[in-house]
Amino acid sequence: MEKTKVAIVGLGTVGAGVARLLLEHGDRTARHAGRTLWLEKAVVRDLKKSRGYDLPSGVITTDLNEVLKNPDIQVVAQLVGGLEPARTIMLQLLEAGKDVVTANKALLAEHGPELFDRARALGRCIAFEAAVAGGIPIITNVSQCFSANQVLSLHGILNGTSNFIVSQMDEQGWSYDAALKEAQRLGFAEADPAMDVDGTDAAQKLAILAHLAFGARIRWNQIPRVGIDSLDAIDLRFAKELGYRIKLIAAAQLTSAGLELSVSPTLIRIGNPLAEVRANYNAIRVVGDAVGDLFFHGQGAGQMPTASAVVADMIDTAVGRAPITFRTLELWSNRESPVSIRPDDDLPGRYYMRFQVADQPGVMAKLTAILGEQKLSIASIIQHEPLPRVQGSSVQLVIMTHEASEGAARTAVERIMSLSVVSGDSVRMRVME
Numbered sequence: 001m002e003k004t005k006v007a008i009v010g011l012g013t014v015g016a017g018v019a020r021l022l023l024e025h026g027d028r029t030a031r032h033a034g035r036t037l038w039l040e041k042a043v044v045r046d047l048k049k050s051r052g053y054d055l056p057s058g059v060i061t062t063d064l065n066e067v068l069k070n071p072d073i074q075v076v077a078q079l080v081g082g083l084e085p086a087r088t089i090m091l092q093l094l095e096a097g098k099d100v101v102t103a104n105k106a107l108l109a110e111h112g113p114e115l116f117d118r119a120r121a122l123g124r125c126i127a128f129e130a131a132v133a134g135g136i137p138i139i140t141n142v143s144q145c146f147s148a149n150q151v152l153s154l155h156g157i158l159n160g161t162s163n164f165i166v167s168q169m170d171e172q173g174w175s176y177d178a179a180l181k182e183a184q185r186l187g188f189a190e191a192d193p194a195m196d197v198d199g200t201d202a203a204q205k206l207a208i209l210a211h212l213a214f215g216a217r218i219r220w221n222q223i224p225r226v227g228i229d230s231l232d233a234i235d236l237r238f239a240k241e242l243g244y245r246i247k248l249i250a251a252a253q254l255t256s257a258g259l260e261l262s263v264s265p266t267l268i269r270i271g272n273p274l275a276e277v278r279a280n281y282n283a284i285r286v287v288g289d290a291v292g293d294l295f296f297h298g299q300g301a302g303q304m305p306t307a308s309a310v311v312a313d314m315i316d317t318a319v320g321r322a323p324i325t326f327r328t329l330e331l332w333s334n335r336e337s338p339v340s341i342r343p344d345d346d347l348p349g350r351y352y353m354r355f356q357v358a359d360q361p362g363v364m365a366k367l368t369a370i371l372g373e374q375k376l377s378i379a380s381i382i383q384h385e386p387l388p389r390v391q392g393s394s395v396q397l398v399i400m401t402h403e404a405s406e407g408a409a410r411t412a413v414e415r416i417m418s419l420s421v422v423s424g425d426s427v428r429m430r431v432m433e
């Protein structure tokens, strides 16, 4: 059987999973590729580091030149995280004539235009299914299977670590710190978990999807984003009382005024399939004008789900499918963006707001007057009787609004926070039915 020699650069969690699939399940890859994907080299930084997996002798090396200078190696899985040296290695691989597969969404979100231009100029290809939503084949779907559609909206749970933390806090009563530690132990979190929990990782993935689905030329750091790092368990309880769960939602919605993009903790009505996405699972709901409503669900983080997407890309590259897709996609090309990005302040939505207020006469009237001035209509209010029943102490007040603009909701919260009867921090979250 024909043999395609491949290599891995970076043998961390995902890299070790890729090695395992290639070495232990060569029969599967051979069946699907019609050729053997032969792991020739795996490049690591530290030979002594334990990886819980032994590679055949002669495969593992610390010298990238053993890949760059070996013309027989055609496809390389570049699985080094972060921006540098990942960017330099990627360019070196392309210059050396290799087609590259990567799971590094931060690298693509930051340096996509440069890397894709270089690959195009050199006649090489970059495949990156694993960069968004791990094992869910969302890149292939959005970039190829919806070609006959105008995508109208895309709502995703794109960060497995955040979803794991929120699910464990909500369903098991875990603390934030305990849930984060477990997500790190299970290999879901980035090397710097701040990027998972502050919304960066989800915004980077959303920027890639918005590019593919809408042609939007947006940098990830232009997307308004809030993470789950300041989420309070009390809001999970109030949300449940109101019939919702809180999830970190990455949203892209096409409107007549442009494309709305955001990443934020959002109340999702229980019964909406996004509200049922648990643990490290990711999900993406896509609406296309011809195909209608589609829902993708699966493990978006973790060793084997991500390795599954990487190996599928290596097969696609080896058989020549990925290079054709790469050429036709014109990703990060100089083509002008066909959509404008709608400003944050215009985004319409319903809001959940929580304030800590003094429990005394006239407080509610002051708050509702401000909401009225901003043309925010109240849908429901929760205030529980304080225990012990001491009048004048402070209580939590939760307000659900009808639809309003982001700008009006923000102004209302700022003005309410300046009242002397309001103390502590406020919370404002979007609501999805």
Ligand code: HSE
Binding pocket: 105, 131, 133, 134, 158, 159, 160, 161, 162, 188, 189, 190, 196, 201, 300, 301, 302
């Ligand atoms: N750290 C990411 C997550 C996985 O938790 O979803 C890789 O994208």
